[in-house]
Amino acid sequence: xxxxxxxxxxxxxxxxxxxxxxxxxxxxxxxxxxxxxxxxxxxxxxxxxxxxxxxxxxxxxxxxxxxxxxxxxxxxxxxxxxxxxxxxxxxxxxxxxxxxxxxxxxxxxxxxxxxxxxxxxxxxxxxxxxxxxxxxxxxxxxxxxxxxxxxxxxxxxxxxxxxxxxxxxxxxxxxxxxxxxxxxxxxxxxxxxxxxxxxxxxxxxxxxxxxxxxxxxxxxxxxxxxxxxxxxxxxxxxxxxxxxxxxxxxxxxxxxxxxxxxxxxxxxxxxxxxxxxxxxxxxxxxxxxxxxxxxxxxxxxxxxxxxxxxxxxxxxxxxxxxxxxxxxxxxxxxxxxxxxxxxxxxxxxxxxxxxxxxxxxxxxxxxxxxxxxxxxxxxxxxxxxxxxxxxxxxxxxxxxxxxxxxxxxxxxxxxxxxxxxxxxxxxxxxxxxxxxxxxxxxxxxxxxxxxxxxxxxxxxxxxxxxxxxxxxxxxxxxxxxxxxxxxxxxxxxxxxxxxxxxxxxxxxxxxxxxxxxxxxxxxxxxxxxxxxxxxxxxxxxxxxxxxxxxxxxxxxxxxxxxxxxxxxxxxxxxxxxxxxxxxxxxxxxxxxxxxxxxxxxxxxxxxxxxxxxxxxxxxxxxxxxxxxxxxxxxxxxxxx
Amino acid sequence: xxxxxxxxxxxxxxxxxxxxxxxxxxxxxxxxxxxxxxxxxxxxxxxxxxxxxxxxxxxxxxxxxxxxxxxxxxxxxxxxxxxxxxxxxxxxxxxxxxxxxxxxxxxxxxxxxxxxxxxxxxxxxxxxxxxxxxxxxxxxxxxxxxxxxxxxxxxxxxxxxxxxxxxxxxxxxxxxxxxxxxxxxxxxxxxxxxxxxxxxxxxxxxxxxxxxxxxxxxxxxxxxxxxxxxxxxxxxxxxxxxxxxxxxxxxxx
Ligand SMILES: Nc1ncnc2c1ncn2[C@@H]1O[C@H](COP(=O)(O)OP(=O)(O)OP(=O)(O)O)[C@@H](O)[C@H]1O
Ligand SMILES: [Mg+2]
Numbered sequence: 041x042x043x044x045x046x047x048x049x050x051x052x053x054x055x056x057x058x059x060x061x062x063x064x065x066x067x068x069x070x071x072x073x074x075x076x077x078x079x080x081x082x083x084x085x086x087x088x089x090x091x092x093x094x095x096x097x098x099x100x101x102x103x104x105x106x107x108x109x110x111x112x113x114x115x116x117x118x119x120x121x122x123x124x125x126x127x128x129x130x131x132x133x134x135x136x137x138x139x140x141x142x143x144x145x146x147x148x149x150x151x152x153x154x155x156x157x158x159x160x161x162x163x164x165x166x167x168x169x170x171x172x173x174x175x176x177x178x179x180x181x182x183x184x185x186x187x188x189x190x191x192x193x194x195x196x197x198x199x200x201x202x203x204x205x206x207x208x209x210x211x212x213x214x215x216x217x218x219x220x221x222x223x224x225x226x227x228x229x230x231x232x233x234x235x236x237x238x239x240x241x242x243x244x245x246x247x248x249x250x251x252x253x254x255x256x257x258x259x260x261x262x263x264x265x266x267x268x269x270x271x272x273x274x275x276x277x278x279x280x281x282x283x284x285x286x287x288x289x290x291x292x293x294x295x296x297x298x299x300x301x302x303x304x305x306x307x308x309x310x311x312x313x314x315x316x317x318x319x320x321x322x323x324x325x326x327x328x329x330x331x332x333x334x335x336x337x338x339x340x341x342x343x344x345x346x347x348x349x350x351x352x353x354x355x356x357x358x359x360x361x362x363x364x365x366x367x368x369x370x371x372x373x374x375x376x377x378x379x380x381x382x383x384x385x386x387x388x389x390x391x392x393x394x395x396x397x398x399x400x401x402x403x404x405x406x407x408x409x410x411x412x413x414x415x416x417x418x419x420x421x422x423x424x425x426x427x428x429x430x431x432x433x434x435x436x437x438x439x440x441x442x443x444x445x446x447x448x449x450x451x452x453x454x455x456x457x458x459x460x461x462x463x464x465x466x467x468x469x470x471x472x473x474x475x476x477x478x479x480x481x482x483x484x485x486x487x488x489x490x491x492x493x494x495x496x497x498x499x500x501x502x503x504x505x506x507x508x509x510x511x512x513x514x515x516x517x518x519x520x521x522x523x524x525x526x527x528x529x530x531x532x533x534x535x536x537x538x539x540x541x542x543x544x545x546x547x548x549x550x551x552x553x554x555x556x557x558x559x560x561x562x563x564x565x566x567x568x569x570x571x572x573x574x575x576x577x578x579x580x581x582x583x584x585x586x587x588x589x590x591x592x593x594x595x596x597x598x599x600x601x602x603x604x605x606x607x608x609x610x611x612x613x614x615x616x617x618x619x620x621x622x623x624x625x626x627x628x629x630x631x632x633x634x635x636x637x638x639x640x641x642x643x644x645x646x647x648x649x650x651x652x653x654x655x656x657x658x659x660x661x662x663x664x665x666x667x668x669x670x671x672x673x674x675x676x677x678x679x680x
Numbered sequence: 681x682x683x684x685x686x687x688x689x690x691x692x693x694x695x696x697x698x699x700x701x702x703x704x705x706x707x708x709x710x711x712x713x714x715x716x717x718x719x720x721x722x723x724x725x726x727x728x729x730x731x732x733x734x735x736x737x738x739x740x741x742x743x744x745x746x747x748x749x750x751x752x753x754x755x756x757x758x759x760x761x762x763x764x765x766x767x768x769x770x771x772x773x774x775x776x777x778x779x780x781x782x783x784x785x786x787x788x789x790x791x792x793x794x795x796x797x798x799x800x801x802x803x804x805x806x807x808x809x810x811x812x813x814x815x816x817x818x819x820x821x822x823x824x825x826x827x828x829x830x831x832x833x834x835x836x837x838x839x840x841x842x843x844x845x846x847x848x849x850x851x852x853x854x855x856x857x858x859x860x861x862x863x864x865x866x867x868x869x870x871x872x873x874x875x876x877x878x879x880x881x882x883x884x885x886x887x888x889x890x891x892x893x894x895x896x897x898x899x900x901x902x903x904x905x906x907x908x909x910x911x912x913x914x915x916x917x918x919x920x921x922x923x924x925x926x927x928x929x930x931x932x933x
Contacts, residue, residue, distance in 0.1 A: 299787070306794035306803045311787055319782035599778040602739065603839075604766025605795050 043141060047148035050128075058149075060587055061121045062157045064580050068113050069161025069202050071573050074172045075106055076194035077165065078566075098563045102570060111205050113577055116327075118150075118209040120588050122216065125149075129217060143214040150210040158202055162195060176565045245289030253282025257632075263639035272639055279632055283332050287325035291624065295321060309609050312600075313617035320589060324621075327585050331578045332625040332632075338574030339633035339655040340640060345567030347646040352560045355446045359550050361426060362480040362515035363524055364531060367395070368545040371512050377534070378516065384526035386519040391422035395482070395511040396499055402507050403463045403487075411487040412511075413440070413463065414479065415496035423478050426517070430478070434492055435471055441490040442473040445483045461489065464502060468495075480515055481548060521552045575659055579666040582625070586618055586670040590677050597678040607679050614674050622667040630656045686847055686879055687713035687736065692745035694731055705731050707902040709745070713847065718873045718880045720890040722925070723899035729883040730851055732899065736881065737770055737849040738762045750846060767796060771840030771878075773850040777832040779824040779839075786811075786820040789839045796843075810838040814868050830861025834868060841878055850882040854889045866892040887925060891918035898928060 051058055079099050129142055137145070256278030263272040295318035298304055305311050321328075366377065374392045381387055396413050403411040416434050423430035432441055440463075442456045457472040468491065477483060491499070502508035518524070528549065537544045600610055634652050641648035692709040695702040705728040713719055723729050734740035736747060738754050747754050754765065779788045786807055787794075793803045811817045814834040824832055833853055840848055850869075854862035870892050872878045882893060890896045891914050898906040905928055910917040 299783070302786070302790075302804055303800045305787065306790060306798075306800040309795050309797070311783070311791060311794045315780075315783035315787055596780055596782070599774075599780070602766075602772060602774075602778075603792060604763055604768075604770060605792065606760070606763050606767065609795050 043145055044148060047145055047152065050149060051152050058121075058153055060584065061117055062153055062160065064117045064584060065114060065153065065157030065202075065206065066160035066164065067576070067580060068110050068117075069158055069198060070165045070168075071576075072106055072110055072201060073162055073165035073194060073198040074169060075102070075569070076197050077169045077191065078173060078176060079103070080191040080194045098566060102566055105570065106573075107201065109573070109577065110201065112330075113581070114202075114205045114209055116330075116581060117584060118206070118213060120584050121153075122146075122213045124588065124591055126217075126220075139218045143218045146217050147210060147214055150206075150213060154203065154206040154210070157206075158199060161202075162198065165198075176562075176569070242289065242293055245285055246293055249282055249285030249289040252278050253286055256282050257635050260635035260639040264642045269643070272643065275636070275639060279336070279636070280333055283336075283628060283632070284326075284329045286628070287321070287329045287332075287624075292318065292321045292325070309613060310616075312610075312613040313620070316593075316617055317620060324585060324589075327581065328621075328625055331581050332628045334574050334578045334581075335625060335629040335659060336632050336636060338571045338578070339629065339651070339659075340636045341567050341574070342571040342655050343633075343637040343640045343648050343651045344644075345564045345571070346651045347640065347644040347648060348560050348567075349564045350646050351446060351644070352564070356552070358446055358475075358477045358484075359481065360521055360552060361428070361477040361517065363518045363521055363550050364516045364527070365480050365482065365548040365550075366514040366516075366531070366534065366545065367482075367548070368512050368514075369509070369543050370545075372514060372534075372545075374514050377514055380530050381516055381518065381527045383530065385523055388517045388519050389425050389427065390514065390516045391425040392512065392514045393418040393422050393479070395479075395513050396496065396503065397486075397509045397511055398463070398499075398502070399507055402502065403489075404461070410485065411489075412482075413489050413491050413496060413499060414443075415493045416441075416490055417493050419478050419490050422515070423476075426478070426515070428476055428478060430476075432471065432474070432490070435468075435490065435495070437492060437494055438466065438468050439471055439492070440468040440495075442470050443479060443483050443488040443490060444473055444475055445477070446475055463489075463491075464499065464507075479513070481550065482513070521550070524549055524551055571655075575662055578625070578659075579662050582622060582663075583666050583670055586621060586674065590674045593674075593678060601679070610679055611675050614678060615671050618670050618674060619667060622663050622670075626659060626663050629659060684715045685712050686715050686717075686750060687711075687881075688748040689736070690746050692732075692735065692747065693743050694728070694735060694740075695743045704902055706735070706742075709902075709904060711897070711904060713879065713881060715846075715879055716873070716876055718870070718892070718894040719882065720893035720896045721881070721883045721899055722885060722887070722890055722896060722921070725885065727899045728902055729885075729899055733849055733851050733881070733883050737772065738766055767792070768843070769846040771843065771845035771848040773833070773836050773840050773848065773853045775852040775855040777824070777829070777836045777856075779832055779835055781824045784821055784823055785816060785827070785835050788824070788835060789816075789820075789842055791839060792843045806842055807838075810842050813872060814838045815864075828861065830857050830864055833857060833861070833865050837865065837869065841872060845878070847879045847881060850880065852884055853882065854884065854886060859888070862886075862889060887918060887921045890921055891915075896921055896924075898924060900928065 125146070129146065132142055132145070133139070256275050259271050259275035259278060262268065263275060295314065298310075298314050299318045305314060364381070366372070374390060378387055378390050393414055398411050398413070400411065403413070416432075420430050420432075435441060440461060442459075442461075455473050456470045459470045460467050461470060462468070468489070470489075479488060482488065499508065500510070503510045518527070531547045531549075535545055535547055597610060601607070630652075633655060637648050637651050637655075689709055689711045692706060693704065694706040695704050697703050709732065721729050721732065731740070735742050738757075742755055745755070749765070749769065752765075754762065757765065779785075780791070783791075789810055790803045790807045793806060794800075798806075807820070808817070811820055814837060816831065816835055816838060819827060819831060819835075824835075827835070833856075837848075837850075837853070848869075853869075854865060857865065866889060869878075869880060869882075873880055873894075880893075882889070884890050891910075894910050896908045896910075896917075897904050898908075906924055908917075908920055908924060
């Protein structure tokens, strides 16, 4: 039991040291728990009637990402901690503890840390779970009441996941302690030498690093559409390798060169921090590279979600162009219907056009069930009344304009200009494709084309022999789309259908709250969540790392204080060193993500420049805060 | 040559502990150090040598008494004044060399100057001078871990003297060195002292190291028990110190 007491007293004594680890582990528990909680909560039940399959795929993918992330994060935090503890643990060997008992001691300490972290993380997770779900739903634009809810299942999964990974790391630490020599333990992780490297190796690293990174950028630049997806993949790999090599080659080389040019070094009190950076980078570069890659991934994930969001918004806009669409086999008085609707709703605009529906034998419907043509001047007028841009020139006698719609998961931006279509045995050349919802939701379900007025009249003749059906379409947009149901009784009253189906009137309602693509919004908000997690994780890894460096620097700064070097100068030196440390990953992230986001934008056919701005801003704010916090912590620890 | 008084210590006492549990370590010490002195303080372990040195070098504050350095009382100075004083007037050598392992020898020696805003070209030149005196010119590009203890201690001395301090304090500088390295270091210090470039106050418990000094004080029971002045010959002085230690019951090898 004595060992237990020792472990407990250690834990109490160095709350600071353990605190950072407990906090960062609790952070990972917090994130994971919240994610799990969302997956198992009411919030997801709301979506049950939507595309559950899609959501399941998304959440499963994200779960894997989170587990991988959790694994690396815990691994990293435990390692930092182990290195800090090594020295103290080494001293116990002198006090007569053997390696096995020391392993046990570490096991106990680590167990306490793990349990505390789990408890904190879960409590914080529970406390914030409602807030998280609310944010998620708000971002997803799903209106649902969120009760304060948590599922036992998510608690169990989080605990099991965390304890397994943390347990593995602890066992690994134990093994390291049992097998390392006293000397090794006493010197801890403290770096004693500046590992010399062969010139040729350095040169190779520098050349390969810059070359590979540049190649990655070029590949990303040239990634254009689906066909060049291999290029995108190549860019990803090249950039990761390039970043890694840059941190192990060029950046250390530059720092070393700086330490060698004394004229630079001895000015403005640079000597301390530049030397310190040059000395450390060889040990720390993996961390910096990891953080950079993590940040780039974060920004790219954000870009994916924004691209989805943009496309989704266009689809919503597409849908919302007309709140009601009435399609009928005979002519109605549009003005009268409008007045009917205005009993309950204000109509923003309305229009109408004639639609010639055709048999597949007349006009091949490609992927849709039905095909049809509309006349140029009617569409132009309808567009004018709906306030939609319409700049197409009138097609010639044997020309047409293809009318299509947004597809969520399609990466091909189809412009069918120049293609030929056949209607009633005659060939029409397409002037191009439009995705503007002139014809509203009909565009989603039908294969439609705009033809010249003359051609429309010519094709109209088909209606007489039954190979085409003429339809009258009336479109209404109300001022408050959410109020769609108010006019439902009136409009349903218009619907009719004769026995033989030759006389009919159908009404199509667009409910803004009820769209089967809300999974996109869920995905969008989960991606945001992922972005926040990655960025926060990057920030906390940097924080842990600087904390660890500070721990090693303690003696150095004591010497400097005794030598009479003013605290002000030492404080400035600490700040410069830490700021540079944060600067490198930031600059590299912003630069690289510019390329990655651009490539993604090219593939998804979205303009994503704002993602660059926003993500850079978000990372800048976070890094500035964490950096300021690091500097404060370092100054307090080093300069008292 | 008129010897100017550099350090004047009157009625210096130091107690450790609080309230009724105070233990006196130094009692009423009076001494003066003049410019150009090379003073060694000896005494058994626990006699308070390090304590005395810490008081004189402003790292610690006395319980009673005053210390005048260059005519200014350092016992009543504020923290930032002390830091300026340490920067401009005092040099230190510690038993553990206390070089920064993150930089080369050259940068280590240059550190006090470069951090205090001296022009780069002058820093480089002064480092070269110091390196020559301490016979380190060949090792300037090496990192501390690549050097022997003796070389490291000489580098620490070079770093301490590069700011041309009024006085150099050394606490057992040879404590971690073998006899050869000790001799090398002491010879260097003696050279600097003889050239009139440094006033040195050194704590040691080793009679051989002490024999390089011009004066030796024996500290025991919190007071200076005995003061020896060196004649011409260092060997003779060494014998004298040994016999003093024998009669006064100090540490003996
Ligand atoms: N911070 C402290 N608090 C309380 N007592 C102290 C403190 N520092 C030193 N002492 C006590 O003061 C006395 C003198 O210590 P000091 O370190 O000056 O001895 P020293 O002569 O340098 O010995 P050594 O030759 O072993 O280095 C010792 O008895 C020591 O226990
Ligand atoms: Mg001592």
